[in-house]
Amino acid sequence: MAKARRPWRLVLIILVFSFSTGVGILAGMFAGFLRSAPTLEQVEFNPDLTSYVYDINGEVIARFYNENRIKVPLDVIPQDLQNAFIAVEDDQFRNHYGIDFRGILRALWTDIKRGGIYQGASTITQQLARNAFLSHERTWSRKLRELLWTIQIERKYSKDEILESYLNVIWFGHGAYGVEAASQTYFGKSVDQLTLPEAALLAGIPRGPGLYSPFISPEAALTRRNVVLNRMRDLGYITAAQAEEAKQAPLGVVDKISRPYRAQYFVEYIRRLMMQKGYTEEELRGGGLRIYTTLDLSLQEKAEKALLEGLPKGKADENGIVQPQGALIALDPRTGHILAMVGGRGGQDFFNRAVDAERQPGSAIKPFIYTAAVERGYTPGTVLIDEPMTYVNQYTEETWSPVNYDRQFRGPITLREALEQSINIIAVKVLDAIGVDGVIKVAKEMGITTLVEQGRVNDRNLAFALGGLTRGVTPLEMAAAYGVLANQGIRTEPMAILRIVGPDGSVLEEDRPQREIVLREQTSYIITDMLRGVIERGTGRSANIGRPAAGKTGTTDDYTNAWFVGYTPEIVAAVWIGNDKPSRMFYDGVNIGSGRAAQIWSRFVKQALEGMPPSDFSRPDGIVDGLKIDVKTGLLATPSCPSAQTRYEIFIKGTEPTEYCTEHQRPASPFSLLREAIYGGSRSE
Numbered sequence: 001m002a003k004a005r006r007p008w009r010l011v012l013i014i015l016v017f018s019f020s021t022g023v024g025i026l027a028g029m030f031a032g033f034l035r036s037a038p039t040l041e042q043v044e045f046n047p048d049l050t051s052y053v054y055d056i057n058g059e060v061i062a063r064f065y066n067e068n069r070i071k072v073p074l075d076v077i078p079q080d081l082q083n084a085f086i087a088v089e090d091d092q093f094r095n096h097y098g099i100d101f102r103g104i105l106r107a108l109w110t111d112i113k114r115g116g117i118y119q120g121a122s123t124i125t126q127q128l129a130r131n132a133f134l135s136h137e138r139t140w141s142r143k144l145r146e147l148l149w150t151i152q153i154e155r156k157y158s159k160d161e162i163l164e165s166y167l168n169v170i171w172f173g174h175g176a177y178g179v180e181a182a183s184q185t186y187f188g189k190s191v192d193q194l195t196l197p198e199a200a201l202l203a204g205i206p207r208g209p210g211l212y213s214p215f216i217s218p219e220a221a222l223t224r225r226n227v228v229l230n231r232m233r234d235l236g237y238i239t240a241a242q243a244e245e246a247k248q249a250p251l252g253v254v255d256k257i258s259r260p261y262r263a264q265y266f267v268e269y270i271r272r273l274m275m276q277k278g279y280t281e282e283e284l285r286g287g288g289l290r291i292y293t294t295l296d297l298s299l300q301e302k303a304e305k306a307l308l309e310g311l312p313k314g315k316a317d318e319n320g321i322v323q324p325q326g327a328l329i330a331l332d333p334r335t336g337h338i339l340a341m342v343g344g345r346g347g348q349d350f351f352n353r354a355v356d357a358e359r360q361p362g363s364a365i366k367p368f369i370y371t372a373a374v375e376r377g378y379t380p381g382t383v384l385i386d387e388p389m390t391y392v393n394q395y396t397e398e399t400w401s402p403v404n405y406d407r408q409f410r411g412p413i414t415l416r417e418a419l420e421q422s423i424n425i426i427a428v429k430v431l432d433a434i435g436v437d438g439v440i441k442v443a444k445e446m447g448i449t450t451l452v453e454q455g456r457v458n459d460r461n462l463a464f465a466l467g468g469l470t471r472g473v474t475p476l477e478m479a480a481a482y483g484v485l486a487n488q489g490i491r492t493e494p495m496a497i498l499r500i501v502g503p504d505g506s507v508l509e510e511d512r513p514q515r516e517i518v519l520r521e522q523t524s525y526i527i528t529d530m531l532r533g534v535i536e537r538g539t540g541r542s543a544n545i546g547r548p549a550a551g552k553t554g555t556t557d558d559y560t561n562a563w564f565v566g567y568t569p570e571i572v573a574a575v576w577i578g579n580d581k582p583s584r585m586f587y588d589g590v591n592i593g594s595g596r597a598a599q600i601w602s603r604f605v606k607q608a609l610e611g612m613p614p615s616d617f618s619r620p621d622g623i624v625d626g627l628k629i630d631v632k633t634g635l636l637a638t639p640s641c642p643s644a645q646t647r648y649e650i651f652i653k654g655t656e657p658t659e660y661c662t663e664h665q666r667p668a669s670p671f672s673l674l675r676e677a678i679y680g681g682s683r684s685e
Contacts, residue, residue: 049288055297062267069177074164083237084203090124098125098154128166173209188254197249200228214253265343265352288503294337302607303340310600312587327353327475330573333483336492358472363422364554364563365467368443380416381649383634412632420538427465445518447481479574486567489519521620522652542598547614553594564597575601625650630661640664
């Protein structure tokens with residue numbers, strides 16, 4: 001008998017030893033986990049918060065986020081939504097200390113039977129710990145860490161604080177974290193506006209966003225919603241009648257998931273500006289910033305439509321980008337606010353041609369030459385000779401003979417007509433007479449930033465008159481520079497951001513218009529009056545919008561660039577068209593020139609100003625009008641001057657002609673001059 005007992009005694013010893021060893025190992029492991037347990041100070045809920053970009057009217061343009069989340073306090077979240085989550089996720093939430101031991105044992109038994117971590121049974125506090133502080137891996141070690149975090153969360157926070165954090169952290173699919181982002185994603189409204197059936201639908205999604213998304217599986221979402229409603233009824237949160245009524249409601253979700261953002265080029269421009277201001281990408285994507293901008297989404301949509309409908313459609317280039325491309329940018333000349341920005345056709349192409357494309361401006365550069373000339377005493381009635389000219393480079397002895405676009409020469413011509421008809425010879429003559437450096441100075445003061453003044457290849461040459469620049473100009477700087485003329489000689493720096501607000505509502509930055517007087521009011525008015533003629537009688541007739549407007553066309557050699565830059569008192573806009581790799585634009589059997597750009601400009605500005613009464617450009621003091629001149633001499637006309645050769649002109653006081661035309665017979669008596677003043681004194685253009 002003694003020998004028979006020995007094997008059992010040996011087995012017992014082995015079992016006791018094994019059990020003790022196992023307990024020791026488990027105790028050691030548990031002690032290790034306890035040492036790694038978070039302190040109460042570590043248990044802080046600081047989830048990434050979505051940053052929002054708003055237009056000037058407070059409409060959301062875009063969101064920047066790692067996790068699309070909008071934090072809201074518990075008192076904003078409807079009680080039905082709170083109850084729905086408690087009912088379906090953790091009906092003992094208000095009673096336990098973060099851990100549901102019965103649920104854990106049930107889940108443990110299931111996991112043992114299946115040989116892995118399969119069963120959830122997590123409380124709301126455990127889910128919060130997992131979503132806020134841990135990974136979602138299915139391992140025993142992660143489960144133990146989750147329990148430790150859960151204990152500490154329950155020690156530090158009240159049930160309401162835990163529930164609030166949970167509802168702001170949980171994942172709902174389609175980029176939405178938290179109930180506010182989910183409500184906007186699925187229903188297009190704020191969480192405080194949710195109805196009972198909508199609350200039940202949201203509460204049913206987190207268990208399986210891929211399974212219960214109403215966008216992907218509407219039938220499964222409906223079934224899941226009704227399960228939540230039944231659970232709320234069984235727990236007494238709602239009556240049976242309320243549950244049945246809610247079950248009859250449609251899903252009520254928005255028709256489709258909205259685009260990530262509109263105005264894609266402007267949004268990327270805002271991102272760039274934020275980086276320049278010193279904000280990091282992480283702050284932008286997770287800092288809960290509110291970025292209020294100058295963009296007007298209504299005008300943005302009109303600009304996009306005008307450009308896309310106006311561009312001819314050719315073939316895609318080697319990068320898959322359809323050519324030609326284009327850009328349109330619009331500003332308020334009084335404030336510098338960027339109202340609309342279209343940097344291309346859109347799609348997957350993010351190169352912002354409105355800001356970054358430096359292209360040759362052609363004749364759109366000429367207003368800067370004439371502005372510098374008027375500042376130096378030239379007038380719209382100044383007469384120069386349109387004739388063949390040859391210039392010799394004093395350094396290389398190379399010769400250059402500029403020609404007009406039609407290769408014709410018109411003889412004596414006023415500056416007004418030369419600008420209206422975009423006569424190259426006159427622009428070159430004026431530039432040569434007043435000096436390139438002076439014109440570059442004026443252009444820079446007005447806002448052109450890309451001119452090259454130093455180096456072997458630079459812009460200090462007569463080719464400047466035809467827009468032959470070293471680098472080129474961007475639509476943004478052209479619009480800003482023309483805006484000086486629209487704003488009575490005051491340059492206002494373009495601005496896109498009004499203010500930046502932190503997640504707590506504090507204003508972090510606030511930008512205001514930066515203004516500087518760079519031209520005389522009278523000069524701006526004279527040039528504006530001349531540019532009105534471009535639209536009314538000249539090369540820009542396609543831009544006529546039936547109200548006071550001024551602007552200039554620009555087409556470069558062989559139709560590689562087409563421009564129109566124009567303005568009214570309320571808005572200034574630049575349109576550019578071209579192939580990304582400069583080459584001739586020949587589409588649909590025609591060359592694409594500035595006329596097409598002017599049409600796009602006209603279409604946009606007409607729509608932008610629709611419903612606004614026409615307003616004229618403000619006329620400053622110091623302007624003299626009602627003087628009839630002979631356009632071949634620039635002198636005061638006499639009754640003997642051919643009527644087709646005379647016109648009424650305006651001048652800055654002190655620059656008007658005082659002598660009479662001598663090429664025709666002088667009036668016979670002072671009486672005839674008096675008669676001419678009385679009956680011919682009204683201005684016509």
